[in-house]
Amino acid sequence: MSSVNPFEAKCLKTIEIGGKQFKYFSLPDLGDARYADLPFSIRVLLESAVRNCDNFHVKESDVQTILDWHAKQEAGVEIAFKPARVLLQDFTGVPAVVDFAAMRDAVQRLGGDPQIINPMCPTDLVIDHSVQVDFSTAPESLQKNMDMEFERNEERFSFLKWGSKALKNMLIIPPGSGIVHQVNLEYLARVVFANDGTLYPDSLVGADSHTTMVNGLGVVGWGVGGIEAEAVMLGQAISMVLPKVVGYKLTGQLSPLATSTDLVLTITKHLRQVGVVGKFVEFFGPGVSQLSLADRATVANMCPEYGATVGFFPVDEKTIDYLKQTGRDEENVARIKEYLRAQGMFRNYSAGKDPLFSQVVELDLRTVVPSLSGPKRPQDRVAVSVMKRDFEECLANNVGFKGFGIAADKMTTTVPFIYEGREYTLNHGSVVLAAITSCTNTSNPSVMLGAGLLAKKAVEKGLTVKPYIKTSLSPGSGVVTYYLRESGVTPFLEKLGFNIVGYGCMTCIGNSGPLPESVTEAIEKGDLVACGILSGNRNFEGRVHPFTRANYLASPLLVVAYALAGTVSIDFEKDPIGQGSDGSDVFLRDIWPSREEIQTVEQKHVIPRMFNEVYAKIQNGSPQWQALTASEKLLYPWDDKSTYIKRPPFFDSMEKTLAPIQSIANAYVLVNLPDSVTTDHISPAGSISRNSPAARYLSSRNLNPRDFNSYGSRRGNDDVMSRGTFANIRLVNRFLKKPGPRTIHLPSGEELDIFDAATRYKENGDQLIILAGKEYGSGSSRDWAAKGPYLLGVRAVIAESYERIHRSNLIGMGIVPLQFLDGQNAESLGLSGKEQYTIDLTKESLASPRQIVQVKLSTGSSFEAQLCFFTEVELAYFKNGGILQYVLREMLAKH
Template sequence: MENPFRDAVADLKVGDEKLKFFDLLRIFSGPQLDLYRRLPFSIRVLLESAVRNCDGFHVLKSDVDRILNWEEVQQDNVEVAFKAARVILQDLTGVPVVVDLAAMRNAVKELGGDPNKINPIYPVDLVIDHSVVVDASRTPDALDVNQRLEYERNQERFKFLKWGAKAFRNMLIVPPGSGIVHQVNLEYLARVVFQTDDGLLYPDTVVGTDSHTTMINGLGVLGWGVGGIEAEAVMLGQAISMVLPEVVGFKLTGHLNSIATSTDLVLTITAILRKLGVVNKFVEFFGNGCQGLSIADRATISNMAPEYGATCGFFPVDVKTLEYLRQTGRSEKKVAVVEAYLRATGMFRDYSDISEEPHFTTVIELDLSKVVPCISGPKRPHDNVPITEVREDFEKALVNKIGFKGFAIAPEKAGQRAPLSYEGVDYELTHGDVVIAAITSCTNTSNPSVMLGAGLVAKKAVERGLTVKPYIKTSLSPGSGVATKYLQQSGLTPYLEALGFGLTGYGCMTCIGNSGPLHPAVAATVEQGDLVVAGVLSGNRNFEGRIHPSTRANYLASPPLVVAFAIAGTVVIDFDKEPIGRSPDGSAVYLRDIWPSRSEIEQLEREVIRPAMFEEVYSRVENGNSRWNALEAHPSELYPWDVNSTYVKYPPYFDRMSLNIAPIFPIRDAHVLLNLGDSITTDHISPAGNIARNSPAARYLTDRGVAPKDYNSYGSRRGHDVVMKCGTFANIRLVNKLVSKPGPRTVHFPTGEELDIPDVADRYIAAGVPTIILTGKEYGSGSSRDWAAKGPLLLGVKAVIAESYERIHRSNLIGMGIAPLQYLSGQTADSLGLTGKEKFTVALHDKLQPGDQVNISTDDGKVFNVLARFDTEVELTYYRNGGVLNYMVRKMIQSG
């Protein structure tokens, strides 16, 4: 079917160039124009995509009608189709995507199809940024050491990715050392407005396999994180099926005060929105307060959308966006096209014009002047703590029972101290002492205001004679090479280095768990003293067990506050009342003495940042670097799988697959593999950090001749299904109610033995016994990791019963053929009397429809209903096929 809106394609002249676009203001004329102008700007982007892609198959005319009538139907759970313009990946999630694509080529060929049909249709950018580890820090050669080790450990993965870039069309690989995926997206990859070879213009939209893909919304590009398996479907031309979201309008007024940073603002917004509840909703920012926020500030807010629970946090394009495009080296011609097109479609924003304000589902307001310096923790990003309350908050958490604000240290041990001998000098460690201080991750380390602020704090501190204790592992891992340039240009680099914040790499590093080892003496002291020590980082996630096994308390903070806490050496401090340190003459130095004003930072920012910096840094993307260019990868249609590889392996998803689809059957007499609580994150399910030497994954690698020093991380081995299966639920902080203490263990009920989780799972699989998981609220929150669904599948899990799900993870479970089931409102495992020791029969059936309930019975007589969380027909179609990968293989073969 031809596009019914094809006659609405209009001409747009920009300079000497004659371009084309779908003229929404002409399509929706008369009364419909009023509907259009009331739409939130984020919904207008969805509407344009539906109009442009309307083909009567993937995208229906009814999709257009529903989106236009968003105000009326927004709370009716209506399903619409959306086609994103491009896909972005990082290497930890990107490697398994490329592995899946390569395996799908094999599967298609084996089933008699053309393997070359497995090829990205839309542009795919893969940024390698999650593999570098802080092995070395506080030394002049730390950057070179860490990058050398990154290539040594990951050479096989990197060669595989180079093969993928050659084998698949429309795939760009951004080599290691180029920066964080989100910052590279913001500064270099984002189009804002796409222009095809024949001159058709349309908004840039993106889905990515990292949940913080949302950062791009700060630039006015609509985008969010999806599971890797869903991203693969998008690459291959499938539309995303989504429930048309409610849109929360977040009105910003006033200006940040002189001492608050953009990080303080985003942590405040995160706490507000998490309390409000915005899961599965868009958040769109408006109000005159937006005008005073730079694109970096806006991106910091958008970056944290997964932490406040929204699908995205959107800032429409305005004059600030155009200024940023110029600053980052985009051409004047490009900027002119962006402005002309968005004005012509009613998608250009003037935040000061009240008449432009759309209608929102609900509105919430924040006066920026009320924001105070704060941090978040000790275990969750949305647990906001004003700086003046950190001491009291930590001291309470120390003795509280185990929980998000509790460590269950006996009151008589709250003052515990343990001796530490470090490089010939004696120290003492106690609860709350800082052992990791990292300026790391995402836009926080490429937002000039907070980075220059950190440099100014360092400068003033060094001039007062303040230092950082040598045993604290400090690091600086910017999201972009541009940050290095403007810090050098400002003259602040030597002061940061003097306090230990020398350059360690361009990558996610500490925030993803690649914090590297602590000094053995520090780690031993922490363990022997049973100390709750702290990590302070400028990242966006601090979930339990994520940052480092030794740091039970982890706090998110602005880069200037990371420097401050490193100097103080403890989080048990009230900066208002207590000195941060003492100068050599013994005089007290308070944080206020070394804290720069906002105007001071802004003045420096205007002086040191130049477009040429961006042009120079990103000119290296296409040229690569010597290490990257030395890697050999020979092009071929099918990947030459190495059966001895411990990094890249042909996965078993297509074993015994046929072209026929089996009906949906009940799950009968399933044992519970794990009985879990609330807020089980993807870090609990599929850790990305180092592989412990006593783990099942370590045993597997050792059996294949891999030395412990070469185990590397789970993140780096995501191309190998056996290693990742062994690492599923390997988080040492996992609390499984079936066993007596935290850790990756469970019970094999037929024998009563307590074993490692993969060993129990293998016994059930061998006996043909299905398993399920019981869990609480927000199951699968955190990073969008497809292995958090693939791992349970390989462990034999058939269904999860939860109180609620994180959006991406629920999609991933369906994408791997696992049924996401949800307790009815008001019910929980406890209220139903479930212990996890029962056998469960889940009455799934072949006539299942979206929104249906299914019956569950247990062998001890309990009977209850749950909601089958297949929210759309497309999700049910994927589940019927055994997952989205199997669906795509069948589809490619059936298409000829």
């Protein structure tokens, strides 16, 4: 192993900025003409490789491969990448810290020093996913929800506080501060690090798929599985395939009626059609300079929805302006600009030479129209002008992404109900939930202030929102509250029920809380397709709320508009949104604020002072956080009575030496799944159903249903999470006729809860696999979507294709990802899923990446499939039983 960087002599330079001397690795001093043609996102990978080159973790060949990007991008070659930092939120952060605590125990058991287990890479954790909308539409909603958050999560929060003290190099932002991505954008992002006198670009991986939001600030970062994030925290380089880079050229200017949300929904649909899974997308062209930093961040946030690894906007003058606006230190901002100029990483979107791209696609901003996406996927964009017709077609269509299969004689079903002493009616398309959520849009003052101005005009006209509609506003940071209040729109939002309910990821993650009981009874009685409208980025079936079968993503302005209308079955051009206090019809166009109005308010009220005041005290937390007690011990004192925090069994049988890989023999199929099964289907984050295996377990621990909390909040307890695996009520299992978290125990033919079936298989010594269609594991980065199946006994998944992060997570847990050969799937091969499967994992098949193996069936037939280990490092992880076991053995060997 070499520790001397071979590029020091040639590239390590000194630069003077503001009278101070700094070192940096100069990429122009490589003297390679290919550098000038590289996409800016690839230049960040190159700088990391040059700076971290030790010919062990990062090799000189990695540098040459990246320099030769234009020729090598098609080859699927492997490179190593060391991000500058790691970003976590609490849903993914709690299990990461739990694993670190368990690793310390394992190191001690194996004769090592537990103090070696610490983040070696700077790690920021923002507690933002634990708050739920239990209370809304009232001034006290915020405080009540925060009180409930601490009541439910005191144990988890105390554990995280232990982690903040016991683990070095970790910063924890307390609950109530805002959503991780906006706090990252406004506060945590460095853009350029100045570490021990050395300058280098900020870069990160985050255990949340929407980490990409920071790409809008010119920071390369993307979501990885929690397992992979832990390895980076432990000093490992990411092994990745050199990505293709799609250049997305923006021209023209948005129309006065279009918002950044409309733009991102248009881009999402477009790039899904282009096909960018596993690729970088880099935005360029004169249209980019028309977009504010917040607009860019909105586009970057939705990167997982269009399927790319990153959606990158290189740093330009507008980035610098944003850093000043958000209160960054002037000396630091000057340093960022000068360093990036010296490196050839500062962009002028309207002039200068464009890089070479793998492919170029183009969008004229003038073609963007007001839009929503839904009713079940973010890529299914619908123009507002055709929304009414589209929804009515969805009602009649066969069940699918754009269909509900409602019979013709049930189309006009109307159900009366009583709420707060008055009678109302619900029908298909009725809006029962309207949420201005914290992610995607509340980084953007223009749409937030636009929603406030629309609310002001609506109130002045005498319009109201029906009281049974659950309305809520969860700002992305305290700055949002500040400028909404200062601009004077807060009272009007509150008048329509959009009171602030919390600071964190709420409705979009499924923490939407309960709907009124009379509303849910009416929905069930009429089997109605009720609707949720949210300004988030995910609307997968069963995610937002169990009783909203249709969910639409929309700008904050349209969230307010549809809440006022009370239905999605409305043509805003022809139909009035309501009647004013004078009895006259009011149309949406009558209350829609102009872009000039919004910009005037934004320029006046979104100022640096707000950011400085909010972030000066962010690390202190609330009085409740400050009062929390936490253990001071090096090893975490596990409490056997805890239902939140439990030592996981992942390292219990681990030894220092490797055990031989066992082949998979006569395995049964636990579940037989269709296309687009998401991580929400595999490991839901929302509420725990009262008749589920997890509920039965919690009841056996003497908990009442009101104290069950959510799956997301209990990710530190494997007993809950293994029972919650495949527990989504909308899961489609081909073994069964209707959706639900059930399966057939094949040897007996009994229908059981999936956890109970897996338990019975395990008791009988049977091995398990999963059959799946295309895009298996799409959606949020979720480590329990791999950990859960592992604990159920799943040895392999055979799918048509995988979402990038989930495939990586499966390998990280020692599960074999197999892919049908091109043109083949379970149907074409005549697989019912009721066969038994044997997969020989020989030394030869695991000798190198991308091997083809034979899968033998109990029927006597067989077929070939590809082992989806794409790099040598992935093979090493698998042979060690998982990524954490690999890292543990490495650390023990070094110490």
